[in-house]
Amino acid sequence: MASAAEQLASNLNFAAFAKAEDLKKRIWFTLGALFVYRLGTYIPLPGINPDAFAQAFQQQSGGVLGMFNMFAGGAVERMAIFALGIMPYISASIIMQLMTSVVPTLEALKKEGEQGRKIINQYTRYGTVLLALVQSYGIAVGLQGGNNIVSNPGLFFQISTVITLTGGTMFLMWLGEQITARGIGNGISLIIFAGIVAGLPHAISGTLELSRTGALSTGLVLAIMVLAVAVIAIIVFVERAQRRLLIQYPKRQVGNRMFQGDTSHLPLKLNTAGVIPPIFASSLLLLPATLAGFSNTQNLPSWASTILTALGHGQPIYMFLYGAMIVFFAFFYTAIVFNPKETADQLKKHSGFIPGYRPGERTAEYIDYVLTRITVIGAIYLVAICLMPEYLIAATGVPFYLGGTSLLIVVSVTLDTVAQVQGHLIAHQYEGLIKKSKLRGGKRGR
Numbered sequence: 162m163a164s165a166a167e168q169l170a171s172n173l174n175f176a177a178f179a180k181a182e183d184l185k186k187r188i189w190f191t192l193g194a195l196f197v198y199r200l201g202t203y204i205p206l207p208g209i210n211p212d213a214f215a216q217a218f219q220q221q222s223g224g225v226l227g228m229f230n231m232f233a234g235g236a237v238e239r240m241a242i243f244a245l246g247i248m249p250y251i252s253a254s255i256i257m258q259l260m261t262s263v264v265p266t267l268e269a270l271k272k273e274g275e276q277g278r279k280i281i282n283q284y285t286r287y288g289t290v291l292l293a294l295v296q297s298y299g300i301a302v303g304l305q306g307g308n309n310i311v312s313n314p315g316l317f318f319q320i321s322t323v324i325t326l327t328g329g330t331m332f333l334m335w336l337g338e339q340i341t342a343r344g345i346g347n348g349i350s351l352i353i354f355a356g357i358v359a360g361l362p363h364a365i366s367g368t369l370e371l372s373r374t375g376a377l378s379t380g381l382v383l384a385i386m387v388l389a390v391a392v393i394a395i396i397v398f399v400e401r402a403q404r405r406l407l408i409q410y411p412k413r414q415v416g417n418r419m420f421q422g423d424t425s426h427l428p429l430k431l432n433t434a435g436v437i438p439p440i441f442a443s444s445l446l447l448l449p450a451t452l453a454g455f456s457n458t459q460n461l462p463s464w465a466s467t468i469l470t471a472l473g474h475g476q477p478i479y480m481f482l483y484g485a486m487i488v489f490f491a492f493f494y495t496a497i498v499f500n501p502k503e504t505a506d507q508l509k510k511h512s513g514f515i516p517g518y519r520p521g522e523r524t525a526e527y528i529d530y531v532l533t534r535i536t537v538i539g540a541i542y543l544v545a546i547c548l549m550p551e552y553l554i555a556a557t558g559v560p561f562y563l564g565g566t567s568l569l570i571v572v573s574v575t576l577d578t579v580a581q582v583q584g585h586l587i588a589h590q591y592e593g594l595i596k597k598s599k600l601r602g603g604k605r606g607r
Contacts, residue, residue, distance in 0.1 A: 184345075184585040191344035194336050195355045201243045201332075202236035202356070206325060208318050209240050213310045231567060234356030242329040244300070245293055247352050250334045253288035255437065257281060262497050289334060290327065297326035346581040347574060354574040357567045392546065396572040399542050402431040404535050406528065408513045425513075427504070429532055432539040434494040436573065439547045439566040442486035446479060480551055484544040491540035492533075501528040543569075 205211060218230075218238055230237035233246035261267040261281065270277035301322035305314040333352060340348030368385075371377040405426040505525035514520045518527045547565030 181586055184582065187343065187345050187585065188582075191340050191351065194340050194344060194348075195351065198243070198333065198336060198352055198355060199234065199359060201329065202234045202241045202359075203239065204242050206240045206242060206244065207321060208312050209304070210310055210312060211239070213308060214240050214304070217307050217310060231360060232353055232356055234359045236356075240304075242325050243333060245296055245326045245330045246356065247330065247333045247337065247349055249292040249296060249330050250285070250289045250337075250349065252292055253285050256288060257285045258497060286334070289330065293327040293330040294323060297323045300326060345578060345585065347577050350570075350574045350577065353570060357571055392549070392568065393572055395542075396546065396569060397576065399431055399539070400573055400576060403428040404431065404531060405429070406515055406531065408508065409516055410511075410513050427508075427515075427528075429499075429528075429535060430539075431535050432491075432542060433499055433532070433536065434491045434539065434543075436566055436569045437494045438487045438490035438540070438543055439569065441490045442483055442547075443566060445486060446483055480548055483551070484548055487543050487547060488540045491543055492536055495532065495536050495539075499532065501525045501532060504528055 215238070218240075229246065229248060232248060233244060236243040236246060257267070261271045267281065267284075270280050298319065301319040304310050304322070305318065311318055334349075337348030337352050340346070340351055342348075344351075368377070368382060372379055372382045405428050408425045408427050410423045410425075502525045505521060505528060508514065508524060509520040515524055515527060518524050543565075546569065550565055
């Protein structure tokens with residue numbers, strides 16, 4: 162079966178794509194949904210003075226607001242109805258994943274299969290609403306505290322802002338679920354992907370403008386392009402890298418016949434945590450500077466100003482803490498999403514075993530040992546990818562639009578989307594083969 166699937170995957174071409182009507186409908190639906198999302202990032206929030214807000218945003222663009230603005234496709238910079246983006250849903254999903262490993266009731270729901278997953282998804286939606294309400298209220302209060310940002314501040318503005326921003330987040334959550342169900346999959350990831358990629362043309366044109374005016378040399382611009390291609394190639398290689406553990410199943414007897422035991426592999430991804438560690442680390446490090454930006458920095462004590470300066474972009478302490486937090490969250494999140502004991506129990510339940518290790522506790526210890534070693538490599542990879550732009554910004558002063566986190570998201574979502582499209586094409590070709598075999602069988606019966 163595996164060889165047949167590989168052969169079909171290798172034979173995918175434009176002719177097969179042209180015949181896959183269902184796949185084309187899914188792609189058109191996905192593009193239409195992403196167009197609606199991009200349109201919403203340009204609809205401004207009612208009661209906002211755009212010029213005053215743009216001036217206030219420029220002062221805070223280097224903090225968490227700048228990172229969220231990139232993920233939201235520029236909606237934060239324009240204070241659009243989608244300014245919260247999909248981040249409350251992602252935060253709620255991460256919190257629910259953590260709670261399913263801590264709360265026994267949620268852990269039991271997780272083991273119930275599809276029904277339990279539906280209940281957990283519903284709890285995630287409730288959590289999204291709660292986080293969106295809190296964040297939108299904070300935004301409303303913060304906007305009213307700005308200089309002439311709100312035309313008519315008051316309770317009505319706060320209520321309308323909370324309803325609008327929360328409704329925008331819930332609509333994006335629904336839109337992502339529709340893309341997953343009726344599109345090509347990975348709806349939430351594609352929304353974030355579209356937001357990041359939407360800013361690329363402006364970033365590229367800005368870099369070329371700096372080269373034209375002489376602020377950047379042509380050689381440096383070419384070196385940046387070559388480096389970007391090399392980093393993308395490294396990300397593709399590592400994100401596809403796996404450590405496969407050999408799994409064997411014993412011989413079985415059916416009647417008087419003895420069947421040879423099967424073999425399979427347990428794939429362990431080199432970067433199991435994905436992009437979660439850089440997102441957590443950057444959010445925690447940028448939070449103090451962003452909070453301080455809302456207050457008068459001149460009234461801060463000297464020790465607080467020293468800390469804020471040390472935590473600035475490109476500073477040695479900032480890069481050290483950033484790398485340390487990435488390593489910590491890489492191990493922490495890997496431990497959350499992958500449980501070696503549960504995997505060993507499932508193997509034992511299905512009579513599978515790793516050669517040289519007894520089923521049960523010894524197998525779990527070996528899986529944990531291998532997972533720890535590859536997580537070290539994955540954490541080093543994440544640190545290198547995420548700190549390289551920081552180092553280059555500090556050394557050359559060149560603004561990089563795609564940082565480590567955003568670059569990881571763009572490449573990972575692209576790989577997943579290509580895999581989804583290939584999966585639909587393979588399924589379409591299988592359906593065609595089945596129909597042909599049925600037609601041939603019907604003709605022979607006649």
